Amino acid sequence: MLTTAPLTILVIEDNPGDFILVREYIEEGFQQAKISHAKSLKEAVYLFEEIHPDVILLDLTLPDGIGIGSYHLIHTQAPHTPIIILTGLGDTQTALESLKFGAQDYIVKDDCNTTVLSKSIYYGIERSKTLAQIKASEEQYKYLFYNNPLPMLAFEKESKKFIMINGSAINHYGYSEESFLDMNLHDLEVEKDVKAFAAQSNGKVGSYSTDLKHHKKDGTLIDVEMSTHDIVIEGRHCCLGVVHDVTERNKAKEKLRESEQMFRTISENFPNGAVAILDTALNISYIAGKDFHIPNSDASYFINTHFTDHFHPEEKEKVRQSLLEVFEGHNKVFEIRYNDSIYMISAVPLFDTDQSINKILIASQNITEQKKNEKEKELLIEELTQINNDLRQFSYITSHNLRAPLSNLLGIIKLLDTSTVTDPMNSLLLKNFEECTLQLNDTVNDLINVLIIKNNVNAKKEKLDIRNIFERVVHSIQTTVDKLELKITSEFDDAYEVEFNKTYLESILLNLLTNAIKYSSPSRKPEVHIYTRHTNEGIKLYFSDNGLGIDLDRYKDRIFGLYQRFHDHADSKGLGLYIVNSQIRVMGGEIDVESEVDKGTTFIITFKK
Amino acid sequence: MISKVLCIDDDQIALVLCDLVIKKAKFAKEVLTAMNGKEGLAFFSSYFKNNKESTEAPQIIFLDLNMPVMNGWDFLEDYVMKYADRLPTTKVVIISSTVNPEDFSRANRYDMVIDFINKPLTTDGLEELMKHDELAQYFE
Numbered sequence: 001m002l003t004t005a006p007l008t009i010l011v012i013e014d015n016p017g018d019f020i021l022v023r024e025y026i027e028e029g030f031q032q033a034k035i036s037h038a039k040s041l042k043e044a045v046y047l048f049e050e051i052h053p054d055v056i057l058l059d060l061t062l063p064d065g066i067g068i069g070s071y072h073l074i075h076t077q078a079p080h081t082p083i084i085i086l087t088g089l090g091d092t093q094t095a096l097e098s099l100k101f102g103a104q105d106y107i108v109k110d111d112c113n114t115t116v117l118s119k120s121i122y123y124g125i126e127r128s129k130t131l132a133q134i135k136a137s138e139e140q141y142k143y144l145f146y147n148n149p150l151p152m153l154a155f156e157k158e159s160k161k162f163i164m165i166n167g168s169a170i171n172h173y174g175y176s177e178e179s180f181l182d183m184n185l186h187d188l189e190v191e192k193d194v195k196a197f198a199a200q201s202n203g204k205v206g207s208y209s210t211d212l213k214h215h216k217k218d219g220t221l222i223d224v225e226m227s228t229h230d231i232v233i234e235g236r237h238c239c240l241g242v243v244h245d246v247t248e249r250n251k252a253k254e255k256l257r258e259s260e261q262m263f264r265t266i267s268e269n270f271p272n273g274a275v276a277i278l279d280t281a282l283n284i285s286y287i288a289g290k291d292f293h294i295p296n297s298d299a300s301y302f303i304n305t306h307f308t309d310h311f312h313p314e315e316k317e318k319v320r321q322s323l324l325e326v327f328e329g330h331n332k333v334f335e336i337r338y339n340d341s342i343y344m345i346s347a348v349p350l351f352d353t354d355q356s357i358n359k360i361l362i363a364s365q366n367i368t369e370q371k372k373n374e375k376e377k378e379l380l381i382e383e384l385t386q387i388n389n390d391l392r393q394f395s396y397i398t399s400h401n402l403r404a405p406l407s408n409l410l411g412i413i414k415l416l417d418t419s420t421v422t423d424p425m426n427s428l429l430l431k432n433f434e435e436c437t438l439q440l441n442d443t444v445n446d447l448i449n450v451l452i453i454k455n456n457v458n459a460k461k462e463k464l465d466i467r468n469i470f471e472r473v474v475h476s477i478q479t480t481v482d483k484l485e486l487k488i489t490s491e492f493d494d495a496y497e498v499e500f501n502k503t504y505l506e507s508i509l510l511n512l513l514t515n516a517i518k519y520s521s522p523s524r525k526p527e528v529h530i531y532t533r534h535t536n537e538g539i540k541l542y543f544s545d546n547g548l549g550i551d552l553d554r555y556k557d558r559i560f561g562l563y564q565r566f567h568d569h570a571d572s573k574g575l576g577l578y579i580v581n582s583q584i585r586v587m588g589g590e591i592d593v594e595s596e597v598d599k600g601t602t603f604i605i606t607f608k609k
Numbered sequence: 610m611i612s613k614v615l616c617i618d619d620d621q622i623a624l625v626l627c628d629l630v631i632k633k634a635k636f637a638k639e640v641l642t643a644m645n646g647k648e649g650l651a652f653f654s655s656y657f658k659n660n661k662e663s664t665e666a667p668q669i670i671f672l673d674l675n676m677p678v679m680n681g682w683d684f685l686e687d688y689v690m691k692y693a694d695r696l697p698t699t700k701v702v703i704i705s706s707t708v709n710p711e712d713f714s715r716a717n718r719y720d721m722v723i724d725f726i727n728k729p730l731t732t733d734g735l736e737e738l739m740k741h742d743e744l745a746q747y748f749e
Contacts, residue, residue, distance in 0.1 A: 396707070396708055396709040399706075399708045400675055400705075400706045400707050400708065400709075403706035403708070403728065404620060404623070404675075404706040404728065405622075406706075407623070407706055407727075407728035407729040408620065408622045408623055408626060408728075408729065410729045410731075411623070411626040411630065411728075411729030411730065411731065412626065414630075414729070414731050414732070415626065415629055415630065415633070448708045451708065452708060452710065
């Protein structure tokens, strides 16, 4: 016999005669078999618990059970034990029915013999084992399905109606299992995919669909790829689909594509030059741009060639040395000549993730035009500086030569004792001579002042207290102030400290004050009001008088100009406000004026922050 | 009072005025003149050739800057090299009509240059100069 271990067989049979017969057949077929006998279902259940038989032979006509009911009772009790039905001639219908519910075989008692019985028992046991295995593997597959981390959908091949859904699909799509089972695959798909998928999957055992889009329950659209296989579930032709959500992957791909596109756009449109990537051997592995230094060439001319080969022999080594330094991690910028053109080459190392440098990026730019402009500009600046210096020297010499005889005249006047001149006419002439000389001296000095202010942009700035400076200025012309009964009021509050040149500030305040005196109105007592305010631009100083005023509609644009005179006044040379403006401008400040004829004038000086 | 002053200036009128003013202000007893830097140097050269005592050298040189043949700066360069060490008490006052700011800063670089007076030289200017630390001793 094939089976080595002795079999335990439970025979459930109430007819003693039949039992004896069956036992004989068994014993003949399986010499070492252990045979237990139950005469009723009740006894059988009891015995089953005790012996756990390898196989059960069941008569369907028992005192406590008739027909298929007996089979169900025993099968429930021993679901994994093969059951063989013993039946009389007239009851084959029930026996056939029991096969449907899992009985292994049936034997008509009248046909029974050792061969038939042995074969049936043997097959029964083996088949039962196979069934158990199939069942186990089915369980495993179910486990794999339900617990698979990828969403899995089983649907009917024709209707596409879902019949099995795993947990991952439920999580991923957001539909509950019940909802899924009410839906079909097309409910997930977008319009265009429905047809395409149908066409593609038709008549194929397995397929892989890419570029699909699926709706989730919340409306978001996801990119999916789905592999499907035909399977039969409970007799129905179905498809098992495994869904790969590739939304993130596609997004990353798209980003990469975009950045590549951008890089291409930038490199191919690189203005006035080209960008290139070189390997350690200085071979060009990528190049693109709008201007290549070799005439009539394009990117394809350079690709996979040695970068330094494209320069004249005398420049080659310089280029090579510079680029090799880039491979040591330095950024390099150098200029290189090719025929009549000049290129600026900037090279930077490209670090790999392990910080090694196997490639460098090069940007070359045609700077011929810039160089030319630069050179022209330099020449122009040089020329202008020279002219400016010459002019300055000229003005110094002119001033000196003008002052030298003038100083002699002044010296003579100082020494001249006019009291000894008795002739009235000579005395008058000498007096006029003296006056003319002093006037000439004033004019020359004013002009020289202008010259020096213009040329002295580096005049020292210091922190000054306007209150002190103003007091000193008033004091210096105190006699005039007293004589004219000039009323001076001032209000500085907290805005009195400015950064300015001391001499200039004194000169400015003195100029404004003497102007106020010179151009006071004969019809009223002169008044001057000076005050300061903090503003966003800095401190503003307001200097107001009640004098003659200036017709600004006519003179506004000329008021701070050279030799501009607005009043018919003997003392006026048209220099004062020009000097004031120059001194303020050279210190980075501003001056403005408001005035009304015969009301007065206000000068506003802004000391910039 | 200072005993001896040397005026170096190419302007004849300026030299005359200088002489008059110095006398009027009782600044110095004797006024010597030279018409340019070269003449000024010649004065010192002959002075040392004749082995004169250093006390007889001028205590003050009034020096103009713009002069033909040899200007004031070139005179100063040579004077510093050849004579300054031997005449420690002789001081220089620049008298010029210059307006070039560079001249003022350049004058500051010489130790023996004690003042810079804008022309014309006047009695008021000389009276100011008499109060100078280096010269006060002559006017006590």
